[in-house]
Every structure is written in structure tokens, then in C-alpha cells.
Amino acid sequence: MALFSAGSPGKRLQSMPPDDLVEKAIWQLEVCNACRYCEGYCAVFPAMERRQRLTEPDVYYLANLCHDCRPCYYACMYAPPHEFAVNIPQTFSEVRRRTYSRYALPGGFTGLTGTNFRLLAMVAALSLLFFGAVVALTSDPAGIFSVHDGPGAFEEVIPYAAMFLPAVLMALYAVVAIVIGVVRFWGETRGPLRDLFDLRALVGAGADALTVRFMQGGEDNGCYYPGEGASKSRWLLHLLVFWGFIFAFIATSIAFVYQDILGTPAPYPILSLPVMFGSVGGIGMIVGATGLVYLKWRSDPAPSDQVSAAMDYSFLAVLDLAAITGMLLLGLRGTPAMGSLLIIHLAMVFALFVTAPYGKLAHFVYRYLALVQNRIEARQQP
Ligand code: SF4
Ligand code: SF4
Structure with missing residues (x-):
């Protein structure tokens, strides 16, 4: 040749x-x-x-x-x-x-990204232990299997401070680590941080990200998944996960306002904003994550990196479990299963937060930065 x-x-x-x-x-x-x-x-x-x-x-x-x-x-x-x-x-x-x-910090953790499944499993197990210990130390453990009903039912299982404070700390930690990753990635791949504050590029890249534009293929016919043949299924499933996650985030934010500003404790009625947003988001994530696991399992291994594939599986599995336990919690909150479902759901959400800067969830941040840079470069092209 x-x-x-x-x-x-x-x-x-x-x-x-x-x-x-x-x-x-x-x-x-x-x-x-x-x-x-x-x-x-x-x-x-x-x-x-x-x-x-x-x-x-x-x-x-x-x-x-x-x-x-x-x-x-x-x-x-x-x-x-x-x-x-x-x-x-x-x-x-x-x-x-x-x-x-x-680009993630602290450096000591970075070796674990190659074994994301172990990191996720370890954090999920530690979170389960933590909430189990909280229940044991603050209330009657048998209460986990009792029926709790009405406003404040979740707090009868786990005190609100034990849910709220670790969640805030973990969210802050994830945000700080991701922001440091953003600064380092942008500085190395593009240059001065001020270049990032380009409104046209930020908005254009936002549209690219929200529609997952480049997963639609060059001729708008989709990804070559699971094999050699274009299909829109991966794009659609990815959209479901992405928007499901955003809806779940909106639901959590509204619930925070209800609980901490308006003084109305969870759980909320079916027709309340947190439950409606959470339900749409939860169903989107379950359908999307389960479908993506299936597509990945059926996909051609030749163009894939097996370690990355394992990272994808573990992330999708924990995301799916967090969404499934969230929906089960909604459906079974008036039954004796509520206490154990609450503990498992919180542990899965914690695992996602703690591993966010080092695992698959981080791809959204770096991809968005790359899309911003692409918008800037394409515009500056003579
Ligand atoms: S480089 Fe990446 S985005 Fe472009 S066609 Fe190949 S797989 Fe798709
Ligand atoms: S990936 Fe595409 S552009 Fe690159 S060598 Fe192969 S055919 Fe050419």
C-alpha cells in the first residue's frame, strides 16, 4: 500500500x-x-x-x-x-x-477511573453502610420495615440532617472537582480562560449538547450501533437519559425549595411539581439507561475499548438503579418497603455524586468544552 x-x-x-x-x-x-x-x-x-x-x-x-x-x-x-x-x-x-x-482531582483517586466499576461499587457499599449506621444510631432499626405515612415520613427513617448535609457536601465536592477539571482542560486544550466566556459559542455548543447533534451522523441517519448500519436508537436513548437526568435534577431542586424554604417536608403528592418532574425524569432514565445497556451488549466490540465499555456499563447500571429505586420509592412509599428503598436510593445517588468527576458522568463536561471550542474555531475559520 x-x-x-x-x-x-x-x-x-x-x-x-x-x-x-x-x-x-x-x-x-x-x-x-x-x-x-x-x-x-x-x-x-x-x-x-x-x-x-x-x-x-x-x-x-x-x-x-x-x-x-x-x-x-x-x-x-x-x-x-x-x-x-x-x-x-x-x-x-x-x-x-x-x-x-x-484532569480530575485529587490525583490519588485518578487510578480508580480505569476500574470505575470497583469505585462505584465501593462508594455505593460505603453509602449503604453509612445510612444503615445512621438509622441504627438515631432510631429503632426495626422502623426501617414499618409503615410511615404523610409529611415527614422519610425523616422518621433517616433524620433530615443526615440526608441533607452529606448530600450538600458531596455535591459541593463534585462541583469543585469538576470546575478544577474544566479550568485545567480548557487551559491545556484551548488557552486563556477568558476565551471560554464566548456567549455565541456557549449557546451554540449548548444547542449541540441538548440535541446531541453529533450523534445523529453525518447524513442525519444516526450512529452505527449496534452493528454496521445506521440507526437513531442510540441517539434517542441518549436523549432520554440526558433529559431524564435534567428533569430529576429540577425535581430535586424544587423539593429543596419546598422543604427548606417553604417548610413543607417530603413526601409530596403525586400531582406536585417535584413528583411530576421526578417521575418523567425517572422513567426517561430507566428506559434510556436500560436501552443503552442493551445496545452496548449487542454492539460490535471491534471499534470499542473494553475498559471504557466496562465504565459505561457500571455508570448506566448505577444510574438505572438510582432511577428504579426512586420510582419504587414513589410507588411503595406507603408500604413497609419504603425504609429500605430510601436507603438504597440514597446510596445509589451518593455513588453517582462521589464518582461524578472521575467517571462516565464527567464526559458531559469535557464534551461540552470541546463543543464550545469547536464552535469558536468553526466561526474563526476563514
Ligand atoms: S470520529 Fe467519532 S464522532 Fe466522528 S465519525 Fe468517528 S466515531 Fe463518529
Ligand atoms: S478513518 Fe476515515 S479519514 Fe481516517 S483513514 Fe479511515 S477512511 Fe480515512
């Missing part, structure tokens, strides 16, 4: 792909830059073509701009078993996984 001739700028591409992840990504992208067959598929290839020379920060930026939709793998004449072994979706999945550990 004679893609690059001796003496051309691409001469070094005649050697085999390097082992180092970033060098391997740059090597593959240089093949793409010479080929350019996939430039209509997504924002990644035009962004790559805007660069005369690719650097390590460029690789982190481009990998987070990638939505893993995979047509570039199935169309590629240099994909395995070709000796060039170009596999952009798989390489970018590995780079994204490294992004979460590279």
Missing part, C-alpha cells in the same frame, strides 16, 4: 503504529488527514484538518469532540486487518478515559 511516498511529509507513517496512546492517536489522525474520506461524518475531521500539526492537547480535544458514532470505522479502508489498524472510535474511547483521570 502506498498512501505515503518516501520523502513526503507523511513518510514516517510507513512505519507501524506506535504503542503509546497519544502517539498512536496522532499517528492515526495523520493517516486521516491525508485520506480525508470521513470529513463529512462529524465535527472531528474538520477540526483535525484545521490543525497543521497535532499535539497532545489536540488529541484530548478531538477525542472529547468524538461521539463514538462509528461510521468512520466501518468506512475505513485502513481499519484492521489493514496493517495501519486505524480505529478512531476505539482510540478516542481510550483517550477520553484518560481525560477523566488526567
Whole structure:
């Protein structure tokens, strides 16, 4: 195969792909830059073509701009078993996984991102122990299996302060760690933080993120999931998870106002705003997360990174469990199952919060930053 001739700028591409992840990504992208067959598929290839020379920060930026939709793998004449072994979706999945550990703090935790399942399981187990201990120390443990009804029923199982204070601390911790990740990622991949305050780019990237625009494929026909053939199913399921999460967040925020500002304790009636938002969000997350697990299980392993896939499974499983226990809590709150469901639900939500800066949930932040940068670059392009 004679893609690059001796003496051309691409001469070094005649050697085999390097082992180092970033060098391997740059090597593959240089093949793409010479080929350019996939430039209509997504924002990644035009962004790559805007660069005369690719650097390590460029690789982190481009990998987070990638939505893993995979047509570039199935169309590629240099994909395995070709000796060039170009596999952009798989390489970018590995780079994204490294992004979460590279930019997250504290550094001591970052090694755990590769084993996100263990981190999630450990935090969920510790949270279960914590709430179990709270119940044992503050009330009669047998009360977990009793019927509690009316306003303040949850607090009869777990004191409000034991739910509220750890939740606030964990949320603050997650927000601080994510903000530090934002500053570090932007500083390295783009430059001065002031560039981030570009209203047009922020709004445009917001629209890209809210519609998951780049998961719809180059010709608006969807992702190549679960196999070689375009489908909108992954895009739709991802939208359900994303908007379900936003609705659940809105429900929690309204509940906070009811409880702490208006002085009305939970649980709330079925036709109240927290329950209606929470129910729509919970159903969206259950359908979306369960569907994404199924799609992933059926998907072609060749363009995927198996460690990233394990991270995705564990995140989706905990998200699904948090939503399922939330909906069960709503349906069974007048029964003896309420106490144990409340404890399990809180433990799952805590596991999501604590691992947010280091796990799959963080992809939203880095992808949004990459979308902002893409908007700025596309606008500045002559
Ligand atoms: S993925 Fe393959 S076909 Fe697509 S631009 Fe790169 S080298 Fe060319
Ligand atoms: S997987 Fe999709 S988003 Fe990623 S580089 Fe390929 S075509 Fe672009």
C-alpha cells in the first residue's frame, strides 16, 4: 500500500503504529488527514484538518469532540486487518478515559477511573453502610420495615440532617472537582480562560449538547450501533437519559425549595411539581439507561475499548438503579418497603455524586468544552 511516498511529509507513517496512546492517536489522525474520506461524518475531521500539526492537547480535544458514532470505522479502508489498524472510535474511547483521570482531582483517586466499576461499587457499599449506621444510631432499626405515612415520613427513617448535609457536601465536592477539571482542560486544550466566556459559542455548543447533534451522523441517519448500519436508537436513548437526568435534577431542586424554604417536608403528592418532574425524569432514565445497556451488549466490540465499555456499563447500571429505586420509592412509599428503598436510593445517588468527576458522568463536561471550542474555531475559520 502506498498512501505515503518516501520523502513526503507523511513518510514516517510507513512505519507501524506506535504503542503509546497519544502517539498512536496522532499517528492515526495523520493517516486521516491525508485520506480525508470521513470529513463529512462529524465535527472531528474538520477540526483535525484545521490543525497543521497535532499535539497532545489536540488529541484530548478531538477525542472529547468524538461521539463514538462509528461510521468512520466501518468506512475505513485502513481499519484492521489493514496493517495501519486505524480505529478512531476505539482510540478516542481510550483517550477520553484518560481525560477523566488526567484532569480530575485529587490525583490519588485518578487510578480508580480505569476500574470505575470497583469505585462505584465501593462508594455505593460505603453509602449503604453509612445510612444503615445512621438509622441504627438515631432510631429503632426495626422502623426501617414499618409503615410511615404523610409529611415527614422519610425523616422518621433517616433524620433530615443526615440526608441533607452529606448530600450538600458531596455535591459541593463534585462541583469543585469538576470546575478544577474544566479550568485545567480548557487551559491545556484551548488557552486563556477568558476565551471560554464566548456567549455565541456557549449557546451554540449548548444547542449541540441538548440535541446531541453529533450523534445523529453525518447524513442525519444516526450512529452505527449496534452493528454496521445506521440507526437513531442510540441517539434517542441518549436523549432520554440526558433529559431524564435534567428533569430529576429540577425535581430535586424544587423539593429543596419546598422543604427548606417553604417548610413543607417530603413526601409530596403525586400531582406536585417535584413528583411530576421526578417521575418523567425517572422513567426517561430507566428506559434510556436500560436501552443503552442493551445496545452496548449487542454492539460490535471491534471499534470499542473494553475498559471504557466496562465504565459505561457500571455508570448506566448505577444510574438505572438510582432511577428504579426512586420510582419504587414513589410507588411503595406507603408500604413497609419504603425504609429500605430510601436507603438504597440514597446510596445509589451518593455513588453517582462521589464518582461524578472521575467517571462516565464527567464526559458531559469535557464534551461540552470541546463543543464550545469547536464552535469558536468553526466561526474563526476563514
Ligand atoms: S478513518 Fe479511515 S477512511 Fe476515515 S479519514 Fe481516517 S483513514 Fe480515512
Ligand atoms: S466515531 Fe463518529 S464522532 Fe467519532 S470520529 Fe468517528 S465519525 Fe466522528
